[in-house]
Amino acid sequence: MAWTWFHRLASPPHVYRIAGRLTPWFAWPAAILLIAGLIGGLWLAPPDYQQGDAYRIMYVHAPSAWLSLMVYTVMAVAGGIGLIWRMKVAHAVAAAAAPIGASFTLATLVTGSLWGKPMWGTYWQWDPRLTSELLLFFLYLGYMGLRAAFEDLQRADRVSAVLAVVGVINVPIIHYSVVWWNSLHQGPSVMYLGKPTMPPSMLVPLLIMFLGFTLFFGAVLLMRLRAEVLNRERAARWVSEAIGGVPSGRWVGEEIGA
Amino acid sequence: MQAALPSTGLERGSAPSALAVARLMLERDLRLAFRKASQLVQPLAFFAMVTTLFPLAITPELSRLRHIASGVLWAAALLASLLALEFLFRDDAQDGTLEQYALSGRALTGLLSAKTAAHWLLTGLPLALVAPIAAVALGVPGRALPGILASVTLGTVTLSLLGAIGAALTLGVRRAGALLSLLTLPLAIPVLIFGAHATQLAIRGKPYGAPLTLLAALAVFGMTLAPLAAAAAVRINLE
Numbered sequence: 215m216a217w218t219w220f221h222r223l224a225s226p227p228h229v230y231r232i233a234g235r236l237t238p239w240f241a242w243p244a245a246i247l248l249i250a251g252l253i254g255g256l257w258l259a260p261p262d263y264q265q266g267d268a269y270r271i272m273y274v275h276a277p278s279a280w281l282s283l284m285v286y287t288v289m290a291v292a293g294g295i296g297l298i299w300r301m302k303v304a305h306a307v308a309a310a311a312a313p314i315g316a317s318f319t320l321a322t323l324v325t326g327s328l329w330g331k332p333m334w335g336t337y338w339q340w341d342p343r344l345t346s347e348l349l350l351f352f353l354y355l356g357y358m359g360l361r362a363a364f365e366d367l368q369r370a371d372r373v374s375a376v377l378a379v380v381g382v383i384n385v386p387i388i389h390y391s392v393v394w395w396n397s398l399h400q401g402p403s404v405m406y407l408g409k410p411t412m413p414p415s416m417l418v419p420l421l422i423m424f425l426g427f428t429l430f431f432g433a434v435l436l437m438r439l440r441a442e443v444l445n446r447e448r449a450a451r452w453v454s455e456a457i458g459g460v461p462s463g464r465w466v467g468e469e470i471g472a
Numbered sequence: 473m474q475a476a477l478p479s480t481g482l483e484r485g486s487a488p489s490a491l492a493v494a495r496l497m498l499e500r501d502l503r504l505a506f507r508k509a510s511q512l513v514q515p516l517a518f519f520a521m522v523t524t525l526f527p528l529a530i531t532p533e534l535s536r537l538r539h540i541a542s543g544v545l546w547a548a549a550l551l552a553s554l555l556a557l558e559f560l561f562r563d564d565a566q567d568g569t570l571e572q573y574a575l576s577g578r579a580l581t582g583l584l585s586a587k588t589a590a591h592w593l594l595t596g597l598p599l600a601l602v603a604p605i606a607a608v609a610l611g612v613p614g615r616a617l618p619g620i621l622a623s624v625t626l627g628t629v630t631l632s633l634l635g636a637i638g639a640a641l642t643l644g645v646r647r648a649g650a651l652l653s654l655l656t657l658p659l660a661i662p663v664l665i666f667g668a669h670a671t672q673l674a675i676r677g678k679p680y681g682a683p684l685t686l687l688a689a690l691a692v693f694g695m696t697l698a699p700l701a702a703a704a705a706v707r708i709n710l711e
Contacts, residue, residue, distance in 0.1 A: 297704070349658045356655040363645040372708045373641050377655065380637055380701050384659050387690075391662035395669070 226443050227452045229303045233436040233443075240433035247426030254419030262416075268332040273420060275325040277427035278318045279343075282350060283385070285315030285431065289357070290382035293375030305371035306446060308378060309361065310438035314431060316354035322347050342396040346389045353381050367446065493578060494586040501590035504563075511559055515595050516602055519552035523606045534611030541610040542671035546664050548606070549599055549624060550631065554653055556595040557635040560587070561706070565643050574710050580703040588636045588699065596628030612675050619674025619684075626687040627667040633694035634659050640705035662690055 222228050255273035262269040289311045296304035326344050327337040338344070360377055364370035412420075447453050488496075505512055526544045527537055537544075564570040564587075573583045603624040604617040612620070638656040642648035666683040673680035 349661055352654065352658040356651070356658065359651050359654055360641060360645075363642070363648070363651055366644075369644060369708060369711070373644070373705060376637075376701055376705045376708065377641055380659070383697070384662075387662050388658065391665045395665040 223303055224299075224301050226303060226306075226447045226450070227456065229306075230440055230443050230456060233440045237433055237436045237440075240429045240436060244426050244429035244433055247422050247429065251419050251422035251426050254422060255416075259416045259419055260413070265333065268329065271325050271329045273423050275322060275329060276420060277423045278322040278325060279347065280424060281427055281431050282315060282319040282322050282347065284428070285311050285318060286350065286353070286378075286385065287382060288435075289315060290378040293378040297372060297375045297379070302368075302371070302446070303443065305375065306442045307435070307439055308375060309371070310442045311435055312354060312358050312361070314434055314438065316351065316358065318431075319347060319351045319354055323351060340396065342389075342393040345396070346392040349388055349392070350385065353385070357381065490579070490582050494582060494589075497583060497586040498590050498593075501587060502593065505559075505590070505594045512594055512598070515552045515556040516598055518555050519548050519599060519602060520606065522548035522551055523609070527610070538611040538613075538675065541607055541612050542668045542675060544610060545603055545607060545620065545624070545671060546627075546668040549603060549628065549667075550657070550660060550664060552599055553595060553628060553631045553635060554656060556591070557639045557652060557656070558649070560591050560636060560639045561643055562639075565709075570643075570706060571710055574707060580706060581699040584636060584640070584702045584706065585695070585699045588632050588702070591636070592629055592632040596632050597625065599628055600624040607671075607675075613677075615677060616671075616674040619680045620671050623667050623670035623674070623680070623684055623687060626684065626691055627663045629691040630663045630687070630694045631660055633691075633698035634663075636702040637698055637705065640702040640709065643706065643709040663687065666690070 223232075251273060256270055259270070261267050289308045292304045292307040292311065295301055296308065323344065326347065330339055330341075330344075331337050357374055357377055361370050361374040364373065444453055444457070523544055526540065530540070531537065561570060564573075574580055576583075600621055604620050607617060607620050608614070634656055637659075638652050641655060642652050645651060666686045670680040670683035670687065673683065
């Protein structure tokens with residue numbers, strides 16, 4: 215059957231194995247691309263005629279911003295799959311993704327404000343992109359807060375999945391209302407970067423960084439997913455077999471208790 | 473699976489229409505709320521109190537307050553409607569009424585829509601009626617009041633709907649206050665932006681139709697989707 219692979223993803227031991235096998239396929243290309251992108255962006259690319267060397271923070275800032283949005287989407291899609299097909303592993307993916315997304319969002323905010331200091335003369339500007347990024351950060355915090363508020367894991371999974379789906383519908387509305395708000399209250403004071411005229415020597419490292427960051431996210435997600443699955447299934451027999459040790463007394467006790 | 477409704481005693485033999493049920497729920501919620509009038513007054517008093525903080529903290533000069541009036545009104549309205557959310561599902565969840573709704577075989581989305589409508593009538597509409605008075609106290613000219621009334625009326629509809637989602641999500645959480653704000657406020661940002669903008673334009677005597685239309689669009693969008701999300705969250709929390 216064509217859908218066998220999908221159904222097999224519902225089995226935690228299978229996911230644990232697959233994730234472990236896939237991790238190096240993300241991690242190594244990510245490492246190579248990130249090194250190549252940093253060399254290209256920090257040394258080989260010419261300084262910008264307006265921003266000098268300050269624009270180079272873009273090579274971290276822009277990919278982080280892209281991932282901050284992508285991870286939220288991954289989280290919402292995983293949550294939706296978990297809600298619809300009642301797939302526990304999908305919820306584990308969402309749980310594993312949330313802190314990564316929040317970290318990328320924070321990285322975007324920090325690099326954005328560091329970039330703002332030389333460009334705008336201030337660490338913080340109520341720029342529409344920075345502002346909606348800040349709101350995205352609050353959405354992540356709310357998601358993780360809601361998840362942490364429940365003792366019962368299944369309920370935490372499903373309630374936070376509803377929130378993620380609601381949030382992902384709202385993210386574009388929030389973004390465009392913030393853009394609209396800003397265009398009314400103050401004119402665009404600074405052009406971000408001369409996008410259409412970016413020469414290949416600047417653009418290629420940026421694209422490499424985008425790909426590298428995305429693969430890096432994949433690797434971290436797979437590693438966190440493995441830890442998440444182990445933690446969730448800690449009472450199961452396959453876990454003690456998978457980690458290759460004699461099960462500790464507490465786990466055996468839980469297994470008997472369950 | 474259509475569960476029978478043996479003992480509702482509405483109309484023997486035939487199940488009542490969805491509209492009749494919605495009307496009954498609305499009546500019930502309004503009646504219960506009026507028996508505990510202090511719950512109704514508290515968010516309004518809170519709104520008035522927050523509005524009072526700004527002249528005290530910034531300046532008593534009406535000419536300067538007028539410039540920040542739209543922001544003050546909307547921030548206060550947002551906080552007051554957040555405060556009122558606690559009453560939305562809490563009592564019904566505690567005494568098991570919500571569970572009965574979920575088990576009634578009726579579409580939970582419809583029932584929750586009726587509950588949300590009652591909640592808006594009890595908190596959103598009074599806020600909208602009080603907002604122009606607060607605006608006058610902040611030095612806003614009289615010609616701006618219809619615009620303020622219209623924008624707060626439309627905006628609170630969306631706030632009630634978003635709040636219903638937030639309250640449903642946190643049903644099972646014991647002290648949900650701070651978490652509820654953290655969940656609901658980012659989602660309410662578009663309402664704040666368009667509402668405050670409509671108010672600002674009204675105060676300056678400019679046409680404010682565009683942001684008002686967007687507020688109405690948000691309200692309609694919320695009416696179609698928010699009850700679905702709230703019903704899903706209620707069901708999960710009742711399991």
